[in-house]
Amino acid sequence: MQxxxxxxxxxxxxxxxxxTGRRADGYHLLQSVFMLIDWSDTLHFSxxxxxQISREDLTWALPPDDLVVxxxxxxxxxxxxxxxxxxxxxxxxxxxxxxxxxxxDAASTLLALNRLWQLxxxxxxxxxxxxxxxxxxxxxxxxxxxxxxxxxxxITPVELPSAQFVVVKPDMGLETARIFSDPALKRNTETAxxxxxxxxxxxxxxxxxxxxxxxxxxxxxxxxxALDWLKSQGLAGRMTGSGSAVFAQLLHGIxxxxxxxxxxxxxxxxxxxxxxxxxxxxxxFIGG
Numbered sequence: 001m002q003x004x005x006x007x008x009x010x011x012x013x014x015x016x017x018x019x020t021g022r023r024a025d026g027y028h029l030l031q032s033v034f035m036l037i038d039w040s041d042t043l044h045f046s047x048x049x050x051x052q053i054s055r056e057d058l059t060w061a062l063p064p065d066d067l068v069v070x071x072x073x074x075x076x077x078x079x080x081x082x083x084x085x086x087x088x089x090x091x092x093x094x095x096x097x098x099x100x101x102x103x104x105d106a107a108s109t110l111l112a113l114n115r116l117w118q119l120x121x122x123x124x125x126x127x128x129x130x131x132x133x134x135x136x137x138x139x140x141x142x143x144x145x146x147x148x149x150x151x152x153x154x155i156t157p158v159e160l161p162s163a164q165f166v167v168v169k170p171d172m173g174l175e176t177a178r179i180f181s182d183p184a185l186k187r188n189t190e191t192a193x194x195x196x197x198x199x200x201x202x203x204x205x206x207x208x209x210x211x212x213x214x215x216x217x218x219x220x221x222x223x224x225x226a227l228d229w230l231k232s233q234g235l236a237g238r239m240t241g242s243g244s245a246v247f248a249q250l251l252h253g254i255x256x257x258x259x260x261x262x263x264x265x266x267x268x269x270x271x272x273x274x275x276x277x278x279x280x281x282x283x284x285f286i287g288g
Contacts, residue, residue: 004063007117008106008275009041011099012139013165013240013247015198016208020190027151029194034100034208035145035160036135038270039167041091041105043068045112058090061215067133071106072113074129076191081117094264098241100136107140108232111279112245113149123280143274147194160270163205164250168230169264170222176242182215205249207235213239220244222262229259 012034021029048054053072055062062068068087075081087109093101110126113119123141135152141201144157158206189211200207216239217224222241224248230237234256235248250267259265 004047005043005045005112007041007043007045007108007112009043009091009093009101009104009140010036010271010274011039011097011101011104012036012136012239013099013167013218013270014210016238016242017210018192018208019185019187019211020189020191022187023151025124028187029150030148030152031156031189032148033146034139034148035158035199036274037268038271039093039099039165039266039268041089041093041101041108043105043112044088044090045109045116046086046088047116048086050084051082052084054084054086056086056088058088062089062091064082067102067106068109071109071130071133071137073120074133075110075113075117075121075126078129079117079119079121081119083117085113085116093242094169094173094245096175096243097169097245098174098200098243099167099245100140100241102240103134103136104140106130106133107137108276110137110141111276115279119125119283122282126280130207140274141280143241143277145270145272147197157200158194159272162272163270165268165270166230166233166235166254167240167245167247167266167268168226168251169266170220170226171262171264172220172222172253174220174223174242176214177217178219179212179242181238184218188212195238210239212242216242216244225260226263229263232258 002073015033127138147156237246237248
């Protein structure tokens, strides 16, 4: 079956992640800056005329009802589209890393199928479908590095200086629910303002912290191992998102051979925009 689209799905890093409160329904209120990086999965889409949605795992096995399949099914059902698709998934971004790999795959799937099936839905319409799949999906659909607030649904594009980063993923992952349900989690960080971050972000990425990091280190000692290795290289690391990966801005050369075998290490650059910006009818997007 010939592939019609070969689509990237880039990961993200949380430059900081503050928990500022908790709603009555249990959802946590956060502030963060999401930054796109050039560590990507690749998705291959082939049109099916029989209306079926099928998937092929090209690297490692995924759950049967993963976010890519759910995104395709949601779009098909919402539009009553009679066409189907076969999707090949070449994973590269690790799971349970806090890098948004699954959400990015879902966003790229919505953008690709919106074009493949000639549905012509707008970005806000796709974002409404995406939010039901995962809180990070609208960010990837928006296509820009962003200041993110609320429960992840308030998205304001920001410009970031170009930089390189070293990302370290321990062999153990972390489930988001375990961190957010931990009674030791700090949930009352003072609210920041975007201008404070912007003033700090000129050439450096040191604003704030990740409020989830202390709990993550308690639940997953490998996070501390990764941070200790970055420290040994003269770099100040912090955790990204709610998974086990950590990162630091790459300011000088490092000795990759000194890293423990249990750590997956990748050098990355940030992206100005998502590679699929403009794939939906409007490139203007306001989160929420």
